[in-house]
Amino acid sequence: MTMNIPVPPVIQRLCAVTVCMFLILCGLPACKKEKTDQIPDNRATTVNRAPSATRIVNMGGYLDVVANGQKLTSYVYKSPNDPDALKYTGTPYFPEDGRLGSTWMIPQDLFGKNGVALMKFDADRANGSLPELAIKDDYSHPKDYYLPLGQQVAEGQPDYVIVERGMAQPSRPDHFKIRILNLCAQPKESIFSPRGPVEDLRGPVTLAYADGTLVSEKTTGISVAQKVSEYVELPYGAYQFKVLTADGRQIPGAAALSDENRLIDPPTSTIGLVSSGAIVSGNLTFAPVFSYQPGGIYTIVISPYNFSYLASAEEQRSGAIQNGFRIITDVSPSPNTTYFRLQGFNALPGSEAVSFRVNGNMLMNKLPYGQVSSYSNYIQGPTRIEALNAGGTVLAAAEEQLRPGQNYTAWLYPDATGKAKIVLVANDLSGQLYASGTVNNGSNSGTTFKQVREDYMFDRRFLNLSPDMPYLTCTFSNGLSAGRAAVNLQPGVPVTEQPYIRGSSLYFLPYEIMAYRSAPDVVPGAWAKDITVLTSDRFVARRELYEAVGRGVPTQEPGIFTIALIGRTDNLAPAAEKAKMIIVKHNR
Missing domain, CATH: 2.60.40 (Immunoglobulin-like)
Known part of the structure; x- marks a missing residue:
């Protein structure tokens, strides 16, 4: 027999409160906020050191830095046969690998009250070291201390060259500024390669485009005595600048991403190679394709560098000193979130010279059949591109949302019915590509991809x-x-x-x-x-x-x-x- 005993209202309320409190307590861990201060900080250093206005540009391969008697790097000479020869421990001033890199903006805290820092730079045993330098900081006149290859390998080369660094932005926001610095010198030692001695690339130098046409009178015929040219302003974009001697010979680029491009044919400074069992010249002189960004400021410096050459047809290599050039960024540009580049091509048979118009503004007037226009820069966003005949009638149009940092060609062509159309093609000028590789590491074996x-x-x-x-x-x-x-x-x-x-x-x-x-x-x-x-x-x-x-x-x-x-x-x-x-x- 089952009996229903009534529960008093007070007891009912107490039970309800107890249950609610139990549920709340159980739910507290789920409502706990994430502590953002537990997120790992992967920066090489968390010390915020204010930079000075003075920079070291390391052209001579110096690795070790001593400032005011304090060693700032962890470099010590190691035998090339040492399995850890390239491994160094980071330091507070050089957290990456403890060695001086290609450029270094000196921190303010290394300068005394008089604005001077006493610095000594050491390289490996081959290049030696520099005497102690008294480096001055001047905020109103930013300076670069260029450290070329030492006098051990180049005749009459100074220990350092001071060059004022331009900081004023280009007059047009879609342009960049560039100049050349001539620090050419004669290699101290001769080599005896199968193809002959190293050619002499000293003397005045000139900046040219990829086809050899000169960039500007301001960057033409810059001598070692003059050293540095004025800056010139150019529309941003991908350029393959070349540096020419007074008689038109090309000076090789020194900082190459590929080791093959640092391999020169000594008597011509072109890229050397082996063909049909013999050492020959490829007739091409290495010069990098580089994307110069809006607002960027750059210096192309010509100076002696370490190159390699083929000492035998079996591709045995040896070293040689030759004048080459590198691109130094004086002022790093901000990310390009504004501009794109556009050109037009007339592939419409039978058409008179056509004109291209972009958002109502003329890109190119009267472009003949089979010809391409020059590039113009535009602000990203909705874009209307029109092709017009000689009478101003619109032959074809295309509307696209065009993105910043991109390079486009608008191709005017006929479809199967003969009607004019525009196809817009994005050109990849970045040089970026993905390379695959195989990893055999137990359970982690497989294919990997990396961007190069x-x-x-x-x-x-x-x-x-x-x-x-x-x-x-x-x-x-x-x-x-x-x-x-x-x-x-x-x-x-x-x-x-x-x-x-x-x-x-x-x-x-x-x-x-x-x-x-x-x-x-x-x-x-x-x-x-x-x-x-x-x-x-x-x-x-x-x-x-x-x-x-x-x-x-x-x-x-x-x-x-x-x-x-x-x-x-x-x-x-x-x-x-x-x-x-x-x-x-x-x-x-």
Whole structure:
């Protein structure tokens, strides 16, 4: 027999309160706030040291720094055979690896009340050390102390050179500033390479673009006595600046991302290589492709550096001192969140000279068929691009949300019906690419990917703009595949996934580019004999840059290019409108 005993209301309320308190106490850990101060700090150092206005630019490979009698680095000489020869412990002033790098902004706390710091710089046993320097700090006149290779390896080279660093921003926010500093010197020791002695690259120097045309009178003929030129302002973008001697010979770049580009042919300073069992010159002088950003300020310094050369056909290497150049950033630019670059190309057969207009402003007026415009800079955001005929009528238009830091080409071309269209293509001038590797580490074995950057690119992109070629496949000589990015290209449809065919910096053999009429299931297809074959020397901008100084003309030049098929394959098409492959270079 079950009895229902009534519970008094007071007891009911007490039970309810007890249950609620129990639930609240159980829920407290779930409501506990995360303590942000427990997040690990991965910075190499957390000490906030205010920088001075004085910088060390280390051209001579100095590693050790002593300031006011205090050792700031952890460098000690180690035998090259030591397995830990490259391992050093970070220090408060050099937290990365305890050694002086290529540039160092001296902290304020190292200067005494008189604004002077006594500093001594040491290198390895080969380069020796510098006497103690009294370095002065002057906030109103920022200075760079350039430390070139010492007198042990270069004749008459000073221990240091003081150069005032420009801090004033460019007059136009989408421009950058650049100058050259001439610290050329004669190597102290001669070498005896199979190809001959090191050539003499001393004397006045001149800054030039990739094709050898001069940048400015202000950066032309700068002597060792004058040392430094004025800054000049240029539109931001990707440039391959070259440094020329008084007679037009090219001075090699010294700071290369790839070791092969530091390998010189001593008598010509070009990139040396082995071909058919012999040491030869590749006829190309290394000069990096570099992205100069809006608001940045840069110095190109020419000074003696350590290079390598081939001592035998078995690729045994030895060292040589030669004058080379490096790019030094004087003022680091802010991230480009404002500007993009744009150019136009007229691939519309039968059109009179067309004009390109961007958001109502003229990009290029009366651009002939088969020609590309120069670049202009624009502010990111919604963008309307129009192509107009000679009478001002809009032939085609495209509207896109264009992003900062990008490089674009607007291609005007005809579709299958003959109607004019614009296809906008983003060009990758960064040199960034992903490299894969295999890791065999027990349970962590597998494939890894890392982002790497190249500064000497042979990048080719293919584009089909001919309405008479439903599918285009481009190959190298004799139908040799050029890669997936050149297969079955449809009119006006650019490849966007891995669009570039990237060659090697040692890609010195001549080659051809051929056009084929292909199909989705037929590759490469039938050779289009009516379309002229492109030869690799077409990628050389100005042969006279080499011929004028008695040098061999290279098989090609580095850069970022688009090869586009334009025109008609119709037998009735005028000769000027016949289909052909054209080359557009996107870096200067």
